[in-house]
Amino acid sequence: MNERRCTDTIEHFVVSAKQMAAIEQRMFKAGMPVAALMEKVSGLITEKIMELYPLTVVSKIGVMVGPGHNGGDALVVARELYLKGYEVKLYRPLVKGKELTQAHYDYAISLRIPVSQAIEGLSECEVIIDGLFGFGMTRSLTGDLAAAVGAINHWSIPVISIDLPSGLDTDTGEVLGSAIEADYTFCLGLWKRAFFQDRSLPYLGKVELINFGIPLADVKAVLGEKEVIKTMSESVARSFLPLPRPLVTHKYKQGHLLIIAGSRQYAGGVILTGLGARGSGVGMVSIAAPTSLKSMLVTHLPEAIIMDCAETESVFGRGGIAELPTKAMEWDNYDAIVIGPGLTLEARLILPLVLEATTPLIIDADALNTIAQSDPMTALKSRSETTILTPHPGEFKRLFPQLVTETNDFITRTQIASEQTETTILLKGARSIIAGEGETWVIPESTPALARGGSGDVLAGLLGGLIAQSDRENISAASLTATAAVWHAQTGIIASKVHSDLGVDAFTLTQYLSRWIVSAS
Ligand SMILES: NC(=O)C1=CN([C@@H]2O[C@H](COP(=O)(O)OP(=O)(O)OC[C@H]3O[C@@H](n4cnc5c(N)ncnc54)[C@H](O)[C@@H]3O)[C@@H](O)[C@H]2O)[C@H](O)CC1
Numbered sequence: 001m002n003e004r005r006c007t008d009t010i011e012h013f014v015v016s017a018k019q020m021a022a023i024e025q026r027m028f029k030a031g032m033p034v035a036a037l038m039e040k041v042s043g044l045i046t047e048k049i050m051e052l053y054p055l056t057v058v059s060k061i062g063v064m065v066g067p068g069h070n071g072g073d074a075l076v077v078a079r080e081l082y083l084k085g086y087e088v089k090l091y092r093p094l095v096k097g098k099e100l101t102q103a104h105y106d107y108a109i110s111l112r113i114p115v116s117q118a119i120e121g122l123s124e125c126e127v128i129i130d131g132l133f134g135f136g137m138t139r140s141l142t143g144d145l146a147a148a149v150g151a152i153n154h155w156s157i158p159v160i161s162i163d164l165p166s167g168l169d170t171d172t173g174e175v176l177g178s179a180i181e182a183d184y185t186f187c188l189g190l191w192k193r194a195f196f197q198d199r200s201l202p203y204l205g206k207v208e209l210i211n212f213g214i215p216l217a218d219v220k221a222v223l224g225e226k227e228v229i230k231t232m233s234e235s236v237a238r239s240f241l242p243l244p245r246p247l248v249t250h251k252y253k254q255g256h257l258l259i260i261a262g263s264r265q266y267a268g269g270v271i272l273t274g275l276g277a278r279g280s281g282v283g284m285v286s287i288a289a290p291t292s293l294k295s296m297l298v299t300h301l302p303e304a305i306i307m308d309c310a311e312t313e314s315v316f317g318r319g320g321i322a323e324l325p326t327k328a329m330e331w332d333n334y335d336a337i338v339i340g341p342g343l344t345l346e347a348r349l350i351l352p353l354v355l356e357a358t359t360p361l362i363i364d365a366d367a368l369n370t371i372a373q374s375d376p377m378t379a380l381k382s383r384s385e386t387t388i389l390t391p392h393p394g395e396f397k398r399l400f401p402q403l404v405t406e407t408n409d410f411i412t413r414t415q416i417a418s419e420q421t422e423t424t425i426l427l428k429g430a431r432s433i434i435a436g437e438g439e440t441w442v443i444p445e446s447t448p449a450l451a452r453g454g455s456g457d458v459l460a461g462l463l464g465g466l467i468a469q470s471d472r473e474n475i476s477a478a479s480l481t482a483t484a485a486v487w488h489a490q491t492g493i494i495a496s497k498v499h500s501d502l503g504v505d506a507f508t509l510t511q512y513l514s515r516w517i518v519s520a521s
């Protein structure tokens with residue numbers, strides 16, 4: 001495997017609370033003392049806090065201390081900051097705690113670090129450290145705990161959460177009763193699943209992984225092969241791009257993508273998909289679209305071959321594709337097909353034929369909605385070639401209503417849907433999730449600037465173009481899908497820096513697709 005593609009480093013793995021506890025136990029069993037690990041971790045957190053809030057700027061720091069080792073970490077951080085000269089005040093709502101945490105508490109008292117009996121005692125602090133609960137939180141926050149969290153969220157004092165914001169479920173990111181809205185979260189050792197569930201984003205603030213040297217062997221031993229979830233970093237995504245191009249090549253060697261999209265009702269989606277494909281660098285784009293869209297498509301995408309299709313009656317104002325021309329259905333001519341954007345539910349007339357194509361197929365938008373109206377499992381499982389679905393949460397729910405009811409976890413949902421349909425699924429969101437062929441990827445960064453009509457059409461074209469020109473023998477569909485998702489998200493970030501979060505309409509987005517590639521050099 002290409003060395004640059006190595007995802008076997010600590011920063012790439014994502015774990016559940018149960019897996020984290022098992023990994024930690026292996027380290028302890030091998031001889032690493034619990035107290036030594038807590039000192040090491042807390043030393044690193046202290047350094048980060050001092051970088052963010054130097055003594056010259058901030059002096060009063062409040063520390064919330066819980067009963068478990070998250071509270072132990074908080075007490076070590078409190079002690080170190082106190083010894084460095086900060087005015088530290090503790091709040092410990094639960095008197096009982098784990099032995100090591102109690103020992104650190106006793107020592108803090110012996111140093112005369114003040115303790116407030118009520119949360120209000122922390123209201124004058126300039127920063128608050130949240131060490132109430134980490135991955136050991138099992139029950140909902142109630143009573144004094146919930147009230148304390150509510151008070152902190154109400155004040156406008158910056159909050160730093162240790163490991164994860166107290167009150168969030170480590171795996172699903174759900175709020176258990178009430179949760180800290182942190183400004184910064186220092187995730188300890190390995191990324192937890194909650195960091196990649198959309199619902200937890202408003203609570204996490206800026207996130208950073210504190211690498212304290214968990215042995216990779218312990219991670220691999222606990223996760224095995226089946227339960228691996230990885231983040232797709234920018235550098236790994238770049239390594240999956242079809243670069244460098246061979247010096248001697250021609251357009252059909254660089255991939256031929258067929259886009260089947262558009263209707264009279266939704267004429268623009270097909271242009272945006274075409275522009276997304278253009279941005280991918282794919283050698284050739286063919287477009288099958290309703291005949292009345294032809295001249296417009298030629299104007300916007302002069303490089304594409306436009307195959308005009310007979311239209312359905314516009315009784316409902318739809319004007320969708322009634323029939324695909326024979327030329328379009330010579331599937332062997334294409335390296336990938338994208339079907340969906342702007343088709344309307346008239347897609348039902350052509351979809352069964354397209355599903356039979358022996359070409360990698362990306363199914364988006366109305367094609368997904370159309371499949372949802374039939375029997376998705378049977379329709380998708382019967383395909384012989386790679387199939388990629390790109391639903392947003394609404395489309396996902398229409399396709400897999402039962403899964404949405406049965407599991408509260410976006411990652412698990414995507415994995416099960418992928419297994420059941422034998423497809424690769426990209427569940428789009430603030431943190432997109434990709435599952436396919438046993439791989440699971442999460443996308444660690446994006447921007448709300450991309451929450452606009454047409455943004456998904458661009459992604460479908462970009463993904464189709466990437467699949468069409470890639471070395472599919474050596475790169476999985478899931479890896480390429482995650483690469484396209486990173487490319488799309490990072491393009492949004494780059495464009496929003498120039499145009500603001502309000503300025504990244506789908507067309508503008510397409511104009512920045514190549515910037516992400518050159519931004520690395
Ligand atoms: N990852 C590592 O290798 C290290 C992690 N450290 C820190 O340890 C915590 C996890 O510690 P643990 O003691 O297992 O769990 P918590 O601190 O999250 O708290 C568990 C504690 O709280 C009780 N409890 C749970 N829910 C509630 C509730 N709603 N109300 C009241 N009490 C509750 C539960 O019964 C337990 O007693 C990890 O996050 C890191 O911060 C190490 O310090 C370094 C190595």
Ligand SMILES: [K+]
Pocket residue numbers: 070130131132133134161162163164165166
């Ligand atoms: K915490």
